[in-house]
Amino acid sequence: MDNAPNPPRLFGTIVLSALAFLAMAAVGVAISISLSGGGDRAATSGSLGSTGTALIGGPFTLVDGDGETVTEAVLSSPVNFVYFGFTHCPDFCPTELANLAAARRALAERDIESRTVFITVDPARDTPEVVGRYAQFFDPESVGLTGAQEQVAAAAQAYRVSFSYGEADETGFYAVNHSTLVYAMDDQGRLLSFFTANTSPEEIAATLAEALQARQS
């Protein structure tokens, strides 16, 4: 379960968005929001001025699907999609990971290399093997990461991602509410852009091609 734009979850989405934007505004970052093509759609991506890049991302220590310790150095592609979720997610995570696989193909058509880094916020169920296999099911080149609860919490905090655990049902199943923004980081660990879960692969690729172009000029 995610913070989705339907009535029971809408409040969480608004609060998270508001917090994210307040945090950026507080340090005087100019935020430019690019609106998607459809007139009735909300803003689906944004970019931050160079002074804002330190707000999102930073060091982390996690464990990959082979049980190896990895750090933020795993963000080594020109574009690295960072997405937090959990493998038992019934809706947003599978959809978004498939969407990112398509975005990566759209970037490849522009000769831009990319990689998806999926970080679980549910390390109790998502062992290294489980999260690694899950990420690679959607995209063989992606990386699934987990870690100790405090390592996962620290990584989520670095990306301003919030999550909370739901009550377990009679079978022991519980959902995890989590923010669903996708962060696109460059190979220096700087934020290139971020996207909401409904951004099309083509729009993601176009936005990032433009952002990389702007970096070079």
Ligand code: NI
């Ligand atoms: Ni999810």
